[in-house]
Amino acid sequence: MSGGFLRFESISKSFPGVKALDTVSFGVESGSVHALVGENGAGKSTLLKILSGAYRQDSGSIVVAGEHVSFASPIDAIRSGVSVIYQELHLVPEMSIAENIYLGHLPNRFGFLESTVMLDLAATQLAEVGVQVDPREKVGRLPLALRQMVEIAKALTHDARIFAFDEPTSSLSAREVSRLFEIIERLKESGKAVLYVSHRMDEVFSLCNAITVLRDGKHVFTENDLSQTSRSEVVNLMVGREIEDIYGYKSRLIGEPVLEVKDVVAEGIRKPASLTVRAGEIVGIFGLVGAGRTELLKAIFGANRFASGSIWIDGVKRRIESTRDAIKAGIALCPEDRKDEGIFAIRSVKENNNLSARRRNAHMGVFIKERWEHWNALKQVERLRVRTPTIQQHVGNLSGGNQQKVVLGRWLSENPRVILLDEPTRGIDIGAKKEIYDLIYELAESGVGVVVVSSELPEVLGVCDRILVMREGEIVREIDRTEANQGLLLELALPTGDKSGAAA
Ligand SMILES: Nc1ncnc2c1ncn2[C@@H]1O[C@H](COP(=O)(O)OP(=O)(O)OP(=O)(O)O)[C@@H](O)[C@H]1O
Ligand SMILES: [Mg+2]
Known part of the structure; x- marks a missing residue:
């Protein structure tokens, strides 16, 4: 068996009807960022939950620094220096950011009177991850991306030797991602062992130096020197088949307008927003997290009241005051935050x-x-x-x-007549992504109007016929796919007065 500061030895775990992990063994070195990849359902999160003490393995063991460890609960894992950041966030929405950060550890250190100390510490910790927000703010009021950063700040407060991240970037903007990567680099430099679960091959190949692939709960591959393998080899090992052009864009016949949004102003939409989606058309909305994309979709779907403006379906003005009205009019929204x-x-x-x-x-x-x-x-x-x-x-x-x-x-x-998809492939493996793109084409082909909100530039560029760029609550530009490129979209999406450096 290979070495490693952290070692999984023949770990198995079953759930009713599913063998989630089947004798999985591999090691993670200290001072290393080790990618853990595999298709949806391959067993990645289950392994992390075992590492964190949230689940108990049926058999097998975890070895940290040569010692067998056994975690009966998350507190045990934390005490052994293990910090796991989950895919589904575990913050308590009703509590403040500071309370969340210090929840469950340092139990005796903060009495009631010392809450100012806690607030100060929390503020320092938040600054560490580059977040400027009042630590007294309730977590439930924060956008998803910020909640994620709070979760990371929380993990950093444990004096952990092992960090495991489960798809940490899936709700972060480009800038937050680069901030997170800096933090992870620093963890690596200071000799921590980092396990990093992601479906984004770009991230894996830029951030990680080692990789393990799981398939159907089984260990299929570990390479401690990532440069010895390639993206296509890894994808192949994950899905067991070649995936060439995952976008496979084909042009279609475009018909009459199915959705017209005229001068809508609503929560998060600062300037009257107008857009048209035709039958068979796939329209992308690109922007940084917080640009108002989700708010625009919610307004169209009747989930957010709009102050002014109108929605037209198949050339007829429809009164949309609730999601029920929207569904009746033939509008569907697939939301970003599936948990909520x-x-x-x-x-x-x-x-x-x-x-x-x-x-x-x-x-x-x-x-x-x-x-x-x-x-x-x-x-x-x-x-x-x-x-x-x-x-x-x-x-x-x-x-x-x-x-x-x-x-x-x-x-x-x-x-539906119109389907609004908010980050439809977030957290979805590369094979399934292709299937979802094919479905989007199929829907469009059948005459449905499709709107895709995505933070993944290659996805927007690869799938959409036309792209709207939003910035700070405003639609700033509409671009045909033939004229769009990554540089242009990012340039348009960045907040004004912040045009330097952040495009990296
Ligand atoms: N609590 C549970 N009860 C029953 N089945 C479960 C439970 N947790 C996980 N599973 C099953 O175990 C398998 C592995 O799931 P896991 O969440 O580890 O996958 P994953 O690799 O993290 O996938 P994804 O990339 O989609 O997050 C899946 O088939 C899942 O349905
Ligand atoms: Mg998972």
Whole structure:
């Protein structure tokens, strides 16, 4: 067995109907950033949860600095110097940032009176990760990206020797990502062992120096010198087949306008926003986190009230004052934050898939409806290749990427006229990404208007016919795909007065 400051020795873990990890062994050196990659459901998060003491392995052991360790709870893991930052954030929305940062550790150090000390320390810690925000602010009020930075600040307060990150950049903007990478570089330099889970090959190959690939719960590959392998080899090992052009863009016949947004002003939209999406068209909205993209989608979908402006569907002005109105008008929104808005974790895959379409099918008899729902759930699971033992499984038990696919399935069941997709491939593995792009093309091909919000530049450039760039609550430019490139989009998206350096 190979060496390593941190070693997994023959770790296995099963859940009902799923062998999540099957005798997984590999080592992570100190002073190293070790990528852990694999398809959705490969077992990455499960391994991290075992490392953090959140789950107990069925068999096998963890070795830290030559000693077998056993974590009965997350507190044990923290005491042994292990800090894990989860894919699904674990902050308490009702508590302040400072309280979250110090939650669960240093229990005796802060009495009630010492809360100012805590606030000071929290402020220092936040500055460390480059976040300027009042530590007394409630976490629930923060945008996703900031919550993530708070989670990282929290992990840094433990004097940990081992750090594990589970897809930490999936909700961060370009600038926050580079900030995080600096922090991780520093951890590496100071001799920490870092385990880094990501679906973004760019990140893996720029940040990491070692890599392990899991497939179907099994260890398939470890290379301690990343330069000895290549992106295509890694992708091949992950998915077991070649993936060439993942975007596979084809032009389509574009029809009449299906969605027209005229001069909408709403929460987060500072200047009247107008856009048109035609039948069969895929329109991208690019911008940094906080540029107002999500707010614009929410306004169109009736989730945020708008102050002025109007929405037209198929040339008819529609009154949209609630999401119910929007759904009735043929608009669907697949939200960014699946945990808050997208899924019902304690319900089954089947129920989640049918949640929206159910209303539409209310006229059917109970028996027919049941049959239809069963068929529909199976169809969505198959077409999105959701990895689940059965359609009865609770969605909360699926891996992150598979939850995302269930959210998509729910909206595809709707047969909408316009579908608004907010970061549709966040946390989704490279093979499944291609499937989602193909689905987007299929939807467009069938005459649906598609809007894709994405922070991933290659995705926007690869998939969309036309791209709108948003900056600080305003649509600043519309560009045809033939004229768009990375440099131009970033230049337009960066806040005014901040045009230097950040494009890196
Ligand atoms: N609490 C649980 N109950 C039942 N099944 C579970 C549970 N946690 C994980 N699983 C299953 O174990 C397998 C591995 O899941 P895991 O979350 O580790 O995947 P992952 O590699 O992190 O995937 P992703 O890239 O989508 O986040 C999946 O099939 C998942 O459905
Ligand atoms: Mg995961």
